[in-house]
Amino acid sequence: MKLNVKVRRYDPESGKPPYWATYEVPAEPMDSALSLLLHIKWHLDGTLTFRKSCAHGICGSDAMQINGENKLACSVLVQDLVKGDGDTISFAPLPGSPVIKDLVIDQTRFFEKYRAVMPWLINDTPPPERERLQSPEEHAIIEDATKCIMCGACTHSCPSTWADPDYLGPAAMLKAYRYTFDSRDAGSAQRLPIVDSKDGLWKCYTIFNCVQACPKEIDITRWLSALKRKAVTAQY
Amino acid sequence: MTFSHDIVIVGAGGAGLMAALYAREGGADVAVVSKLHPLRSHTGAAQGGIGAALGNEEEDHWLWHAFDTVKGSDYIGDQDAIEIMCQDAPRTIVELEHYGVPFSRNKQGKISQRRFGGHTRNFGEAPVRRACHAADRTGHTILHTLYDQCVKNHVRFYDEFQVLDLLMTPDGETCGVVAYEILTGEIHTFHAKIVCFATGGYGRAFKTTSNAHAGTGDGMAIVLRKGLPLEDMEFVQFHPTGLYRLGILITEGARGEGGILRNNEGERFMERYAPTVKDLAPRDLVSQCIYKEIREGRGINGKEYVHLDMTHVGEDVLLHKLPEITVFSRTYMGIDPVKQPIPVAPTCHYAMGGIPTDHDGRVERAQRGSTVPGLYAVGECACVSVHGANRLGTNSLVDLVVFGRRAGIRMAQEIQDRRNEPKPLLPDDPQKPTRDLLDAILSRTEGEPVVAVRTDLQQTMMDNVSVFRNEETLTQALADLKALRERARRVVVRDKGKRFNTELMDAVEIGFMVDYAEAIAAGAKYRTESRGAHSREDYPQRDDEHWLKHTLFYSDGQGGYEFGDKKVIITRFQPKERKY
Amino acid sequence: MRTYGTNRSNALNWFLHRITGTFLIFLLITHFWVQHYDAQTATVVAQTLSSEQIEQGVLPEYSSEARAAVKAKFGPDATVTPYDVVMLRLADPVYAVLWKGFNILFLIFALHHGFYGLNNILSDYIRNDMGRLVARVLSWSLALVLLVVGLYAVITAGWTY
Ligand SMILES: Cc1cc2nc3c(=O)[nH]c(=O)nc-3n(C[C@H](O)[C@H](O)[C@H](O)COP(=O)(O)OP(=O)(O)OC[C@H]3O[C@@H](n4cnc5c(N)ncnc54)[C@H](O)[C@@H]3O)c2cc1C
Ligand code: SF4
Ligand code: FES
Numbered sequence: 001m002k003l004n005v006k007v008r009r010y011d012p013e014s015g016k017p018p019y020w021a022t023y024e025v026p027a028e029p030m031d032s033a034l035s036l037l038l039h040i041k042w043h044l045d046g047t048l049t050f051r052k053s054c055a056h057g058i059c060g061s062d063a064m065q066i067n068g069e070n071k072l073a074c075s076v077l078v079q080d081l082v083k084g085d086g087d088t089i090s091f092a093p094l095p096g097s098p099v100i101k102d103l104v105i106d107q108t109r110f111f112e113k114y115r116a117v118m119p120w121l122i123n124d125t126p127p128p129e130r131e132r133l134q135s136p137e138e139h140a141i142i143e144d145a146t147k148c149i150m151c152g153a154c155t156h157s158c159p160s161t162w163a164d165p166d167y168l169g170p171a172a173m174l175k176a177y178r179y180t181f182d183s184r185d186a187g188s189a190q191r192l193p194i195v196d197s198k199d200g201l202w203k204c205y206t207i208f209n210c211v212q213a214c215p216k217e218i219d220i221t222r223w224l225s226a227l228k229r230k231a232v233t234a235q236y
Numbered sequence: 237m238t239f240s241h242d243i244v245i246v247g248a249g250g251a252g253l254m255a256a257l258y259a260r261e262g263g264a265d266v267a268v269v270s271k272l273h274p275l276r277s278h279t280g281a282a283q284g285g286i287g288a289a290l291g292n293e294e295e296d297h298w299l300w301h302a303f304d305t306v307k308g309s310d311y312i313g314d315q316d317a318i319e320i321m322c323q324d325a326p327r328t329i330v331e332l333e334h335y336g337v338p339f340s341r342n343k344q345g346k347i348s349q350r351r352f353g354g355h356t357r358n359f360g361e362a363p364v365r366r367a368c369h370a371a372d373r374t375g376h377t378i379l380h381t382l383y384d385q386c387v388k389n390h391v392r393f394y395d396e397f398q399v400l401d402l403l404m405t406p407d408g409e410t411c412g413v414v415a416y417e418i419l420t421g422e423i424h425t426f427h428a429k430i431v432c433f434a435t436g437g438y439g440r441a442f443k444t445t446s447n448a449h450a451g452t453g454d455g456m457a458i459v460l461r462k463g464l465p466l467e468d469m470e471f472v473q474f475h476p477t478g479l480y481r482l483g484i485l486i487t488e489g490a491r492g493e494g495g496i497l498r499n500n501e502g503e504r505f506m507e508r509y510a511p512t513v514k515d516l517a518p519r520d521l522v523s524q525c526i527y528k529e530i531r532e533g534r535g536i537n538g539k540e541y542v543h544l545d546m547t548h549v550g551e552d553v554l555l556h557k558l559p560e561i562t563v564f565s566r567t568y569m570g571i572d573p574v575k576q577p578i579p580v581a582p583t584c585h586y587a588m589g590g591i592p593t594d595h596d597g598r599v600e601r602a603q604r605g606s607t608v609p610g611l612y613a614v615g616e617c618a619c620v621s622v623h624g625a626n627r628l629g630t631n632s633l634v635d636l637v638v639f640g641r642r643a644g645i646r647m648a649q650e651i652q653d654r655r656n657e658p659k660p661l662l663p664d665d666p667q668k669p670t671r672d673l674l675d676a677i678l679s680r681t682e683g684e685p686v687v688a689v690r691t692d693l694q695q696t697m698m699d700n701v702s703v704f705r706n707e708e709t710l711t712q713a714l715a716d717l718k719a720l721r722e723r724a725r726r727v728v729v730r731d732k733g734k735r736f737n738t739e740l741m742d743a744v745e746i747g748f749m750v751d752y753a754e755a756i757a758a759g760a761k762y763r764t765e766s767r768g769a770h771s772r773e774d775y776p777q778r779d780d781e782h783w784l785k786h787t788l789f790y791s792d793g794q795g796g797y798e799f800g801d802k803k804v805i806i807t808r809f810q811p812k813e814r815k816y
Numbered sequence: 817m818r819t820y821g822t823n824r825s826n827a828l829n830w831f832l833h834r835i836t837g838t839f840l841i842f843l844l845i846t847h848f849w850v851q852h853y854d855a856q857t858a859t860v861v862a863q864t865l866s867s868e869q870i871e872q873g874v875l876p877e878y879s880s881e882a883r884a885a886v887k888a889k890f891g892p893d894a895t896v897t898p899y900d901v902v903m904l905r906l907a908d909p910v911y912a913v914l915w916k917g918f919n920i921l922f923l924i925f926a927l928h929h930g931f932y933g934l935n936n937i938l939s940d941y942i943r944n945d946m947g948r949l950v951a952r953v954l955s956w957s958l959a960l961v962l963l964v965v966g967l968y969a970v971i972t973a974g975w976t977y
Contacts, residue, residue: 047730120388138341
């Protein structure tokens with residue numbers, strides 16, 4: 001079938017404001033959305049710019065807004081986006097961060113926030129000879145959160161982040177959860193005050209946009225709520 | 237601009253980050269330069285596991301691991317290096333655990349281990365549980381944890397900087413690299429005492445591959461262009477179970493958990509070829525068997541694939557132990573592995589060959605001991621050689637972390653030893669060759685687009701240099717590559733801008749691809765025997781008398797090349813016929 | 817790089833927001849029930865009018881209990897208004913403590929809940945720290961004023977009767 005692919009284009013070097021470009025692209029129902037962009041880049045217009053690498057939803061490069069929803073281009077198929085021949089698919093950059101060019105956004109801030117939550121295991125006791133033990137049940141508490149690929153689909157779907165760019169956002173706080181609830185971690189005292197602040201947890205109004213956007217189907221809001229409860233019990 | 241650091245590591249996958257972390261902990265000033273953001277590296281795609289004789293599930297011994305690796309390598313892996321790797325693996329994995337890698341656990345709370353192809357107990361008796369894993373996201377969790385640790389330890393990251401050239405002094409000392417900053421289009425010089433390549437694999441030279449779009453073998457080509465050799469490039473691993481047509485990997489862990497390969501008659505054909513380990517035979521063998529089945533008309537519906545049957549292992553195992561591949565099958569094939577078999581075919585997966593190094597990651601120019609001052613390589617782009625002619629599943633991640641760690645420690649030591657020396661002087665105008673290269677591409681207005689050249693390259697490599705090869709196909713491939721080299725020099729890009737010009741980088745990468753593709757094809761033609769993943773139809777036997785040796789490929793960058801030989805080190809295990 | 821998360825904990829406020837939210841549900845239900853439905857205490861009329869009666873300008877009647885209670889307290893000539901009924905309740909020597917306590921709790925919870933929410937919205941959209949401080953001080957001052965007015969109203973209600 002043939003599809004109309006609308007892409008939000010922007011090149012600051014050209015001096016032109018952002019605009020929608022439309023391309024006619026041949027496609028099969030089982031093609032990924034990424035393959036449409038690759039077709040444009042390779043065969044129609046080499047200037048079209050987007051990030052990609054693994055092409056199967058594990059590297060987190062190609063989160064973007066597809067038909068108005070934040071998704072990984074490589075992990076969504078044409079058949080799930082259109083009904084048939086001649087239909088339109090739109091691609092735009094993730095909302096809420098500055099656009100570098102076309103579908104490429106500036107992730108500096110996104111990763112700054114990740115770094116801010118001390119995203120590493122804190123445990124100053126000397127490690128044992130062998131692995132630290134952790135029961136399957138303890139592991140299960142964090143397993144869902146360890147699936148995160150830091151694609152940014154969640155944080156860039158969150159109205160709290162759009163309103164307040166300083167808000168740490170779901171991805172960073174999920175990292176905080178992943179380490180704070182790791183049975184091997186002893187860093188709550190350092191990490192919790194960072195998320196228990198005006199930039200942190202309390203701006204999560206349980207809107208659930210992040211959960212809907214997450215390509216790894218992580219129950220983000222649930223884990224952030226657990227983190228909130230932990231922050232409260234840690235205080236009082 | 238010129239940036240100055242003790243150590244510059246090129247590439248931020250598992251190998252690069254491991255080296256960076258240990259070098260940093262050793263007190264050195266470390267910069268990691270990567271064309272992708274570190275978390276986008278392909279180590280994140282590694283699914284099934286990382287092998288180590290921890291013995292958490294049943295008795296295991298590093299020597300058994302070493303034996304399996306040697307046998308898997310078809311006796312061409314260097315046994316001293318293999319011993320180091322298998323002995324170091326348990327400790328390194330325990331260290332990773334201490335760093336926070338969220339491994340799956342068994343009932344006692346220890347790291348959970350499962351079966352994997354080619355890993356056996358007691359020197360080949362029966363499959364053993366050796367693959368430590370985090371569901372089927374092992375590489376992902378390792379990559380993320382290592383990045384977290386590097387951030388903690390203030391490793392300096394230069395993200396989305398693509399290295400295009402290696403800088404050396406006239407006396408062959410390493411003094412830095414030249415990199416293109418993708419965001420701004422600026423060229424930068426990195427001045428360093430030590431450069432370490434960790435740029436990963438080259439699967440994108442083949443039409444069907446499990447590798448990322450970024451897997452274009454840059455590091456290998458850059459080193460090759462400096463007159464340094466590449467070792468054992470003819471050994472290319474095809475993983476038996478890639479999703480049909482897409483090449484997306486279905487981990488060997490699927491067969492480790494009980495999956496079975498079937499042909500169009502529903503027959504479990506691996507029983508015929510490998511009666512002891514059956515579907516868990518090593519990859520080279522399974523891929524060759526699948527191709528044979530297909531050639532003999534037993535592909536499914538006469539097409540070029542077979543079935544991976546998981547229907548009997550149960551929904552519980554699929555959802556909890558293999559969640560990712562369950563999702564892949566559903567998303568990309570519209571198939572529910574709980575109910576239907578998955579269509580699979582071999583997919584280009586791993587580079588056994590690469591930049592020759594010693595046990596500490598130091599690059600060697602020719603024979604053992606001929607180290608290049610200040611130059612290191614680790615990970616998939618390097619060849620230690622522990623994988624020989626065929627890598628066992630789970631052994632790449634082991635290779636990354638064990639030799640990444642060793643190189644990191646060694647580099648920190650070297651910086652310590654050389655702390656009173658100044659950095660070797662940079663050449664005059666170090667950026668000139670890179671600038672000329674880029675200007676030439678940008679100023680060209682007539683020519684083919686990159687995709688035309690790349691598609692033809694991938695096609696000829698797939699048709700002529702994949703699982704089975706012979707004199708005729710390889711001659712054809714080399715002739716094609718000769719033409720492709722010319723075409724790659726004349727590609728034209730439409731994007732002339734400075735900002736995030738990925739098309740320009742594609743144009744540079746196609747040049748790299750031709751260079752190392754030639755090393756693969758020429759090496760395959762040179763080696764007139766069949767060994768491991770290198771299967772010559774015209775020389776079906778292994779020939780230890782002539783070929784129990786490594787090949788070193790040197791190129792003049794113009795299509796002229798020559799070979800050198802390197803001895804294989806044998807310590808405990810004398811070459812035997814390889815049967816499973 | 818901006819430093820994130822360098823201020824006091826907000827956990828208590830957030831936690832109170834949940835608690836007040838939960839309580840407000842019950843307080844509101846009780847309030848509506850008592851104000852509008854309970855035959856004994858309701859301040860609204862018990863009678864439903866037909867459209868003809870409305871056209872004829874007939875006004876609805878209070879329940880006989882409510883009328884009797886008002887007349888018993890304020891004399892046989894007293895006219896019954898909703899205000900009277902409420903005042904009646906708050907003047908009752910036994911129930912007044914209960915109802916005043918209820919209303920004070922309701923007042924405090926509603927003010928905290930509402931103004932915490934308002935502050936969230938303000939800090940979402942006001943970008944600089946000084947502006948946020950000003951907004952916070954102003955809004956909580958307003959809450960305080962409302963609290964005082966409310967407390968005054970609740971406590972003094974029924975005194976003159
Ligand atoms: C789908 C899949 C599954 C796998 N599963 C397993 C498994 O279960 N067990 C196992 O042991 N192995 C597995 N492997 C193999 C293993 O994952 C890889 O061999 C390994 O991750 C390679 O790591 P690396 O650090 O060498 O390179 P990569 O992780 O590929 O990283 C390469 C890095 O180099 C950078 N880079 C490249 N070129 C340049 C340049 N020119 N300039 C600057 N930076 C550059 C990239 O940005 C990237 O950061 C799997 C591989 C694949 C593809
Ligand atoms: S939580 Fe999900 S959406 Fe958010 S960054 Fe991680 S993977 Fe992406
Ligand atoms: S390309 Fe890696 S997640 Fe889509």
